[in-house]
Amino acid sequence: RFGNRPSLLIVGGLLVFSFGSSTIGMAEEYLPFVPMLLALCVALGYDSMTAVGILCIGYGTGYGVAIMNPFTLIIAQNISGIEETSGMGYRLVLWAVFLAIGLHHVLRYANKVKKDPSKSLVADLEPDATHKNPEQIPLTGVHIVVLAAVGLALAGLIWGLKTMDWYLVEMGALFVGLALILGLVSRLGVDRTAREFCSGAAELTTTALLIGFARTIQVVLDDGRIIDTIIHGIAGPLQSVGAHAAAVGMFAVQSVFNLFVPSGSGQAYITMPLMAPLSDLVGVSRQVAVLAYQFGDGFTNILVPTNAVLIGILTMAKVPYERWLRFILPFMIKVWIVGALALVVAVMIGYE
Template sequence: MSRTLRMPHTLVLMFIMMIVALVLTWVLPAGSFETVTNESGREVVQPGTFSLIEDADTLAPWHLFTAVPRAMADVQGIIFFVLLIGGSLAVIRQTGAIDAFMGSVIRRFGNSAFWLISLGVFLFAAASATLGMAEEYIPLAAILISLCVAMRMDTVAAIGIMVVGYCVGYGAAILNPFTLFIAQDIAELQPGSGIAYRAIIFWPFLAIGIHHVWAYARKVQRDPEASLVYGIESAQPPEQTELPAMTGRRKAVLAATALALAVLVYGIVGHGWYLVELGAMFIALAVAVALIDRMSFDDLAKTFSLGASELAGTAILIGFAKSIALILEDGQVLHTIVHAMASPLIGLPAEISAVGMLGIQSVMNIFVSSGSGQAYLTMPLMAPIGDLVGITRQVSVLAYQFGDGFMNMIVPTNPVLMGILGLAGIPYDRWFRFVFPLILKLLAAAAVAMVVAVQIGYT
């Protein structure tokens, strides 16, 4: 019997990396950089000041376990924020407004393949770039597949609309609370800052994604045998799935959600809102949506609790990922690692160093598919490296969001991707052949965006 190599659960990988971090504190020399407070009041490392620490304490194995509750206490604000967003989004989903909106748009433009692909990719990308949505798209897979097949496309094109949109949105991350806000918090940046540049580069990335899906769809329309899933029974369309109709209540729910997003942007940009205010806004949105939908308070409480519980795993991953950095900090080897990673980049032009950071983040996403978890794992290293090589911390965050977002559409450790492919019956190797050229195009565009960001002093 043949056995396939299975990637361990992300939490298992995190714990393994915690063990590796503990071992590194035993084998690497302890060291530190000198730090100073810059004009923004933030502590940054000083290039050329790295020195070894002779009398550093040795961590005991028990430290592996005590680090977890300490780390979760350190990031409690982010953890509670994630849970509140999960609860609020669950209440919105429960009304059927999101499914009804997506379905009405798809049905309206369903007679034009180009507009179906363009509008579909845009809607998925926009929702992911602002609300951080991903798993919520899975119920739409069936109707997308049915529409695309009816228009002489295939399941790969249908899933491409969804996955390419969601990953482009995560890559641009205009206001993604699950990735961008967390990474900026770790980098000691105002959450949501730098929105203008991200809003601009969103459109070129979106155009690249739309073109890739449309070019493939046209090829299948001309020759059905050119389909990557031609002859694969599991990848043929399921029975038509009906989505809820767009009612007056659901329109009001969507209007309330759009208003909340506008208030969010206003609060962040104009009044420096942070996790407390943003969390409060999502609670208020959940209550408003429940009132609009005439949901009972018991149902609101149950739905909100269920939505929060669905993100409990993400919250735990955040804590475990923070534990890795905490162990390295306690063992006083974090700066040693930063020094080793930064050394090959120091002396190079800042633009090349920035592209090198993009490469590091892209590789890391293979092992840590959780965007928030990856932020806590890599940003404590990437932000100081940026300080050392003359790159602003906003550019360091940009490298993180590109590597996390774009690689999500190809790494087999992404549970959302594998779940969607499983529902559509698309073998991973066929999906890889479809999306790998797109990954190369997006990463090339991301490298250009990184260079431009360095040159304009993106902050």
């Protein structure tokens, strides 16, 4: 479907992932899409970095300028004592701006790789040759059943997350069940289904270990009561600067803090009880303080090595973290500059 206009995969994928994160707070739900998106990108002449860029920049822009994310925006606004989802107009404009920056960044890189594969940041990490030269296999009834089952599973996942408070255990059970059912539907037989399942699980061992390690860092900092000391220390200087500089400073503080607490809701609960009253003292609205929190939390989610979702995606795609930094840092510089300007404008227009 994307053969004649492969860029539609990038535009459509980034838009969907960004919207999902911005509205219903999707994050871990993107992990099952990694193999699928990786195969599509490589088959269309792109590389694995393009696939990771679609997912992560969509995830980052969605959280960075959340429209109504219940796990970040709503929590921060409740803590700050302002109306839920208020200020949506300005955030919608900013979401479009940052989404455009992300699209330009990924499309520019992807087109460069398509024209000259040697320009790929992961050129020496060869993907499976079957992805490079896919066979033209006719769509059969079994394929249709498999696709329908995957679609139903994803719909069930969204329903469970939003209405039944599902999390990792329920998500894992859903996809384990789906894998077993698809193996049988595809007529692999019990033995081969079991072998393929074990092979896939083995490939995810490194991912699971790295996610656990990233979470360990957060637990040590939290249980060691190091977090409170850090946030008070870096927020103190903001009281002695002007309103515009204070807004940008809040952005910087939240960005640094996300390294230690990559959980959006956790960061809101820790920082906003301090940042909300601090905004009153320095002459900026609490809505601006919430926006600075969103920028700092959301955008750096795709930069810090303590974020389990980022590490999970990179590991599944076999993209080394240092290669990812080479890809994402230019985007982050643009985001930091535009984000700082957006906060200055928010102060100037009296954003409430």
